[in-house]
Amino acid sequence: MGKQRVRSEKARPANQRESLRLVAPVWNGGTSGIRGLSRAVDPEGSQRKGRALLQFLADRFYDVEAVRGYLLQKQVLKVLQKNRSFTYIKERYGPYVAGASFILKQGGAVKFQDKEWMRPNGRGLSGELWKLREVPVEAVDASGCAINYQGLDHLLALRELQSLSLRCCPHVDDWCLGRLHQLADSLRELSLAGCPRISERGLACLHHLQNLRRLDISDLPAVSNPGLTQILVEEMLPDCEVLGADWAQGLKLGPEEQPRDTASSPIPA
């Protein structure tokens, strides 16, 4: 056994600095405040001046601070309200219809087995939804919906779900990914592209989904190392096609090299 040089550091200041550095980009990167998250999806620069004035006032007056705190709370409650559980519908019509009506109410689309895609048509839920009590839901497109950890209950009750798209969902985070193991038997296709709160730590718990064949992890702003993460996820799920960042992203290409095709399947080890 060769000699090993080992260094010890007191009180790990470097570690703290590293973790602070990891936190800092998230803090400063335009996602300040809870409203900032929806701003990441829909930016509005002119609001910033108004917010600076409000911050000035809030620092000096208790009333302004209380009002702002109340408004913040209201936003949070709005999301919670959207994700409340539909117990009545679940008892009466079964988990498939309850899940489908939840998605449709949020603005997503649902596909029952052997049927066409159902989308919300602006006039409430269509009548034929209530007849589909025994028909399992095959695919869900919840792109852009305000689903959070609680609302995921409705999706996890759909035991035959094969395809799930959570593109650009602002409240889906690492904690939600930790729950997806309940769909491990049926889920074949999953898309998480564009979700602002998902990081490589949440992607690590996708290893339960052994039946997954297509996974889209492109455009995840909170992932610190997209290329490396993609390689590690590909190693973790050998039978799955992983769409994501180009692993050569950030590397300098030589004059004769071409950029790799991002949708190519992983090379077997």
Added chain:
Amino acid sequence: MLRGALRFGLGPGLLGRGLGTHRGGSTLDWDGKVSEIKKKIQSILPGGAWSPLCDTSHLPPEHSDVVIVGGGVVGLSVAYWLKRLEKQQGGPGSIPGRGTKIPQAAARPKKNYLWYSQASTVLSVGGIRQQFSLPENIQLSLFSVEFLRNINEYLAVVDDPPLDLQFNPSGYLFLASEEGATIMENNVKVQRQEGAKVCLMSPEQLRKKFPWINTEGVALASYGLENEGWFDPWCLLQGLRRKVQSMGVLFCHGEVTRFVSSSNHMETASGEKVTLKRIHEVHVKVDHSQEYQPVECAIVVNAAGAWSGRIAELAGIGKGPPGTLQGTKLPVEPRKRYVYLWHCPQGPGLEAPLVADPSGAYFRREGLGNNYLGGCSPSEEEEPDPGNLEVDHAFFQEKVWPRLARRVPAFEALKVRRAWAGYYDYNTFDQNGVVGPHPLVINMYFATGFSGHGLQQAPAVGRAVAEVMLEGRFQTINLSPFLFSRFYLGEKAQERCII
């Protein structure tokens, strides 16, 4: 111009005293003077901290309702929940910033230049699990996980950025040998009853799922599927500090040197004589000086972590004939534990949970670069001297590495990058927390002795202590098995294995 002339004309000897500066450089420093005058005016105006007699801004306040000794995650959690639960009852704390004053004294037994350099919170590996055998521990952990998940709702401060705890939901994997398999099965049953999502795995399933594990000697494994993993404790600490400061809690840095208390001789219903004590003042000594401040208080919370035993002694707990309630000491002492960070290029991948070997060694993945953190609990004979936080590298070579390499063959080739040591507030009685009031010192509450799982139980313990202080009993989670009186009655609340 004028400034230059004055400086030239009036040397140090002439104007040394005249301008009221006792410092060495007595040249007229207009910029400094102006800013000093500005500061004085600001402090005199309403809202400033000016005291006409002397400047006490560096000292803790003279009066406060609650003094929390210890500014780590447990102490901050108690402060947070006190402020929050009191607000809900419509008490004086409903106006932010007013209401109960809660200064926190960090009880530092020796000199430290960084506030938290020895605190167990920031030196911790940061894991959270529900795989305990006592239902109370499981419930505490379940609530804490819910707190961490919704941390930006609990700890929201207007206009401050949201917290990112860097939570890794990768779960814990406990391995059991033949002897421990039945205990593990029973534990998993209790955990499932309480609502934890844990599954049992056979060695065959283990090999299939985690091919890098050597299942020799493993009879059973329990794997946490949800709500288990590890996070960044520093971030939680900062979040709590920020929120708690916005709620009006004062932070003071100093060392608790003395408690001034009064005694009351009383008789119980059965005619026994007891002496009840009540703490009136806490003497907090300022660092690097002999100055101290007597803080008059109504309640003292002992959340001093590894130093809680010393604080309890100062309050007179344990001073009496052994075998009596007065003579029962708080059995919490500091125990040193090492954590090593190593790099192993062929190590387990992204899916690796925090693996705990039956021999006591554990490790987890750290980041994406094939780095791993881990350590091992020493046996009673091998306990290192807790006098300092120096790392013993031979311990890794002799005790930790062989066990890890046996369990994960890829770890035979690794290189230690860094190591540090931290304290456990080790409860020598039964390695579980002490929560609640002391039966004789009636206004001291404990929140300490967690022996390595304080961080993961801190949010729930804070709420429990706040409930006991405000309501008189535990309301959400019943922690009566963790009261102080169990040390006198001899009722151990024992947990099966600690990491």
